[in-house]
Amino acid sequence: MSAARAIEVRDSIGDIASLFRLHAPDRRLATDGLQARLPSGPAATLGERVAAFFAAPRIGPDLLVGALPFDPHHDDALYQPARLSASASGAALSTLEPLLVAAELPPAADYADAVARCVSRLREAPAGDDALRKVVLARGLRVESAALIDPNLLAVRLGSDASVTTYVVPLPVASGDAPAWLVGATPELLVSRRGRAVVSHPLAGSARRVGNAAEDRLRTDALLASDKDLHEHRFVVEAILDGLAPLCSQLQAPPRPSLHATATMWHLATRITGTLKRDDISSAMLAGVLHPTPAVCGTPRLQALQAIRELEPFDRGFYAGAVGWTDASGDGDWYVAIRCARVQGHAMHLFAGAGIVTDSQPALEVDETAAKFMALRNALGIDDARAA
Numbered sequence: 001m002s003a004a005r006a007i008e009v010r011d012s013i014g015d016i017a018s019l020f021r022l023h024a025p026d027r028r029l030a031t032d033g034l035q036a037r038l039p040s041g042p043a044a045t046l047g048e049r050v051a052a053f054f055a056a057p058r059i060g061p062d063l064l065v066g067a068l069p070f071d072p073h074h075d076d077a078l079y080q081p082a083r084l085s086a087s088a089s090g091a092a093l094s095t096l097e098p099l100l101v102a103a104e105l106p107p108a109a110d111y112a113d114a115v116a117r118c119v120s121r122l123r124e125a126p127a128g129d130d131a132l133r134k135v136v137l138a139r140g141l142r143v144e145s146a147a148l149i150d151p152n153l154l155a156v157r158l159g160s161d162a163s164v165t166t167y168v169v170p171l172p173v174a175s176g177d178a179p180a181w182l183v184g185a186t187p188e189l190l191v192s193r194r195g196r197a198v199v200s201h202p203l204a205g206s207a208r209r210v211g212n213a214a215e216d217r218l219r220t221d222a223l224l225a226s227d228k229d230l231h232e233h234r235f236v237v238e239a240i241l242d243g244l245a246p247l248c249s250q251l252q253a254p255p256r257p258s259l260h261a262t263a264t265m266w267h268l269a270t271r272i273t274g275t276l277k278r279d280d281i282s283s284a285m286l287a288g289v290l291h292p293t294p295a296v297c298g299t300p301r302l303q304a305l306q307a308i309r310e311l312e313p314f315d316r317g318f319y320a321g322a323v324g325w326t327d328a329s330g331d332g333d334w335y336v337a338i339r340c341a342r343v344q345g346h347a348m349h350l351f352a353g354a355g356i357v358t359d360s361q362p363a364l365e366v367d368e369t370a371a372k373f374m375a376l377r378n379a380l381g382i383d384d385a386r387a388a
């Protein structure tokens with residue numbers, strides 16, 4: 001176990017259980033308190049439930065915030081906040097406490113083994129529309145702290161990378177359990193809607209960013225030319241175009257992806273834009289249709305979900321779900337819930353996944369997921385010694 005510099009906090013969580021923060025490069029949303037819960041349900045009914053919620057007379061902000069779980073059949077967790085609030089800086093809360101990586105779940109060697117089994121399964125899949133072509137496999141790290149972990153402070157630290165959208169979203173917990181949040185720094189926009197204008201900015205295909213211009217140039221040239229990564233990326237773009245096409249009168253995507261950089265990663269990215277056919281297609285409905293894309297799940301969706309259940313030894317919960325907001329007009333922003341940790345009490349569980357296709361190599365996917373942990377590890381001050 002490697003002890004490391006830490007981050008911390010307060011002696012009691014107090015009233016921050018319903019803290020919600022979503023800080024995008026161009027928009028900051030912070031809310032406090034809980035006015036009313038949206039009746040929970042699966043992604044397929046999200047649009048209807050949100051429309052029914054706003055159709056009823058209510059007091060409080062015309063806003064729902066929250067999270068969709070990875071599995072679209074599981075219950076989501078959205079609520080109307082009590083009020084909009086100022087974003088906390090978090091600086092005053094900082095103290096140092098020991099933080100350590102307590103466990104790799106699964107160990108890197110087991111993850112490599114699962115990737116190898118997945119590749120065999122993909123190679124053996126019979127040809128046809130229903131054939132499994134891509135599966136996103138994830139692994140986790142459990143990190144423990146001597147003190148309660150402040151989700152807001154972690155988000156503030158993650159926000160030192162100005163390219164990402166940081167988030168703190170409360171998660172459902174069993175009665176009597178400590179409050180829990182999903183805290184992360186995502187580079188990926190699932191869908192945004194303003195009036196009839198729709199944008200999605202999917203990412204898939206990745207390389208570690210090392211911070212040396214010459215070496216990064218080699219990596220990005222290789223990424224842009226990699227058939228394996230372009231293939232992995234194309235599945236995501238096609239799924240989003242397929243999901244949006246019936247709802248849009250116009251839809252555009254460039255023929256090839258471009259590069260998208262975070263402080264620690266390079267990704268292939270495609271900006272998809274469209275115009276909705278009707279005003280009553282809300283951002284919640286769009287998120288319900290598109291989630292989970294092949295950037296976090298695979299292709300085809302149901303077969304990939306089944307493969308993930310069989311190959312991953314943990315429940316993703318809200319990791320690789322979506323976080324965001326929607327208002328009564330149907331506008332809203334939904335981000336893919338990656339580069340994140342589930343924070344509860346003195347522990348947090350970090351997650352990272354990688355898209356697996358027939359050409360994937362287990363050792364490279366272990367390294368890619370190790371690189372994807374770095375956003376969180378850097379914010380927590382935990383070095384990479386145990387990451388691989």
Ligand SMILES: C=C(O[C@H]1C=CC=C(C(=O)O)[C@@H]1O)C(=O)O
Pocket residue numbers: 136138188203204205206267294295296320338339351352353354355372
């Ligand atoms: C599933 C994750 O990343 C997705 C987003 C960008 C690139 C990805 C990739 O190259 O595999 C993943 O699809 C994660 O960070 O946990």
